[in-house]
Amino acid sequence: MPRIRNWKDLAFYRPTKRTEYVHIDALFGEPGRNVIDFDLIESQFRHLMRVAVSVREGAISSTLLLRRLRAGSRKNATYTAFREVGRVMRTVQLLRYLSDAPLRRRVTAATNKVEAFNGFSQWIGFGNGGVITDNDPVEQEKTAKFNALLTNAVIFHNALDIAEIVRQLQEEGHVIDSEDLAHISPYLTEHIRRFGEYSTHELGIQPEAYDPKLNVDFTQLRGHEPAASGFDTAA
Structure with missing residues (x-):
């Protein structure tokens, strides 16, 4: 896990629109915004796993994969689902980094x-x-x-x-x-x-x-x- 810089430019994402936190809610921005689309992740889960296995087995390079996914990215559901997964992982890592002093060291x-x-x-x-x-x-x-x-x-x-x-x-x-x-x-x-x-x-x-x-x-x-x-x- 790399050192995290420019915290003010990083967004934290909520699991649902109604989710609120007592002490750290300000990190997630305005209520109802920055929400993870778990429905999209669930609907694209098989495609995500297929792509992950292809990269792991060397059937396709990560560079070629990104190039294909970015083509018409806003219309590509798999690309958008990967983006949502990335937001989940980044939010979890940011919260871990904030709460875990030994991890920061x-x-x-x-x-x-x-x-x-x-x-x-x-x-x-x-x-x-x-x-x-x-x-x-x-x-x-x-x-x-x-x-x-x-x-x-x-x-x-x-x-x-x-x-x-x-x-x-x-x-x-x-x-x-x-x-x-x-x-x-x-x-x-x-x-x-x-x-x-x-x-x-x-x-x-x-x-x-x-x-x-x-x-x-x-x-x-x-x-x-x-x-x-x-x-x-x-x-």
């Missing part, structure tokens, strides 16, 4: 992680100001995938460095708490020299085996919500 944490990764990926792909100048879709896809590969390689490198530092601190007698590690982000850039010297003479050197284990008890983090930035597993 999870959504915010997940969104922050995604935004942090995207920002880090853009920082890595600094060539041409991050703009893909090739018009060939194949080359565009290559550029995006190469950038993702390089981004994940740098993240892995950062995780290795973090793990090594943790081990050094433990050898010096420091107690490392899992809660502290949960707030450490692998999207570190200060030590990365994007414009530095690129040496290739070490490419043939076999690296040491990767040790994913840390002598830190992460079990206490289970059941807790993830930190807004960083990672909560062993580096």
Whole structure:
């Protein structure tokens, strides 16, 4: 569930014209308006299920489906029924988001992680100001995938460095708490020299085996919500 923005532009829909709420009725606008047409959904239910199964089984792409449904959309009962279903789902999700504080924290944490990764990926792909100048879709896809590969390689490198530092601190007698590690982000850039010297003479050197284990008890983090930035597993 993505972070919800521009609340003032979102409409809440009532199940019936007569439905009223004691504390949140203002969210649904004027009484009698913004009402879900459940009769239409019921009458088109078989068509909705047929379309859903076709998309799931790959018989038709979602892009082609939307193109067909939008053709004369106001006259297309199936399109209108899908719109009503979407309004139901969005209203339910909006109400859940408003009433469930832990859900809001999870959504915010997940969104922050995604935004942090995207920002880090853009920082890595600094060539041409991050703009893909090739018009060939194949080359565009290559550029995006190469950038993702390089981004994940740098993240892995950062995780290795973090793990090594943790081990050094433990050898010096420091107690490392899992809660502290949960707030450490692998999207570190200060030590990365994007414009530095690129040496290739070490490419043939076999690296040491990767040790994913840390002598830190992460079990206490289970059941807790993830930190807004960083990672909560062993580096």
